[in-house]
Amino acid sequence: DVKVTQSSRYLVKRTGEKVFLECVQDMDHENMFWYRQDPGLGLRLIYFSYDVKMKEKGDIPEGYSVSREKKERFSLILESASTNQTSMYLCASSPPEGNHNEQFFGPGTRLTVL
Amino acid sequence: RKEVEQDPGPFNVPEGATVAFNCTYSNSASQSFFWYRQDCRKEPKLLMSVYSSGNEDGRFTAQLNRASQYISLLIRDSKLSDSATYLCVVNESGGSYIPTFGRGTSLIVHP
Numbered sequence: 001d002v003k004v005t006q007s008s009r010y011l012v013k014r015t016g017e018k019v020f021l022e023c024v025q026d027m028d029h030e031n032m033f034w035y036r037q038d039p040g041l042g043l044r045l046i047y048f049s050y051d052v053k054m055k056e057k058g059d060i061p062e063g064y065s066v067s068r069e070k071k072e073r074f075s076l077i078l079e080s081a082s083t084n085q086t087s088m089y090l091c092a093s094s095p096p097e098g099n100h101n102e103q104f105f106g107p108g109t110r111l112t113v114l
Numbered sequence: 115r116k117e118v119e120q121d122p123g124p125f126n127v128p129e130g131a132t133v134a135f136n137c138t139y140s141n142s143a144s145q146s147f148f149w150y151r152q153d154c155r156k157e158p159k160l161l162m163s164v165y166s167s168g169n170e171d172g173r174f175t176a177q178l179n180r181a182s183q184y185i186s187l188l189i190r191d192s193k194l195s196d197s198a199t200y201l202c203v204v205n206e207s208g209g210s211y212i213p214t215f216g217r218g219t220s221l222i223v224h225p
Binding site: 035040041042058103 | 146148150156157158160163201203205212213215216217218
């Protein structure tokens with residue numbers, strides 16, 4: 001059974017803290033994605049990666065960075081958390097383009113920044 | 115970036131009803147299309163892909179109209195368990211592969 005896991009379901013941090021959100025997939029997928037989901041705004045792409053050590057900015061990369069040192073792991077980093085980064089964060093992975101392209105999502109991390 | 119538009123709803127229908135959602139996309143070069151389902155407080159999961167010829171999976175039918183740049187999802191004989199948010203997803207291909215999600219359409223099926 002395919003699986004994408006995220007390090008935490010719920011996280012509470014303080015303004016200014018550095019926050020790490022981890023995502024691991026066991027499907028040997030090349031593509032990995034980080035989204036945030038907010039009421040009324042839907043899923044917005046923060047960063048994505050096609051391969052190890054490769055990253056591309058999505059629609060809203062400001063205030064975030066990512067790391068992909070291993071194929072199965074894609075980390076989202078909030079360098080200095082702010083209250084407007086309170087959100088649900090979803091990680092996803094997918095096989096390379098040309099295949100079915102289904103995205104498999106992790107269960108999400110609900111982050112609250114106080 | 116290119117847009118994917120959906121009516122947010124909610125669509126409030128009785129059990130057994132037929133309901134249809136549309137989704138429009140702005141990028142005529144889009145190559146692949148999907149409907150995802152997201153239950154409350156859960157992650158999105160693929161419901162079905164949308165093929166040019168249209169496709170059916172049980173009570174669900176998806177259609178693509180490239181000329182008018184929209185896709186549709188038809189649900190027949192609605193069940194209470196169909197209550198969820200339905201997300202339209204459009205992929206470009208060639209070069210950067212970036213899926214674009216619509217904001218979702220909320221469906222509530224009541225007894």
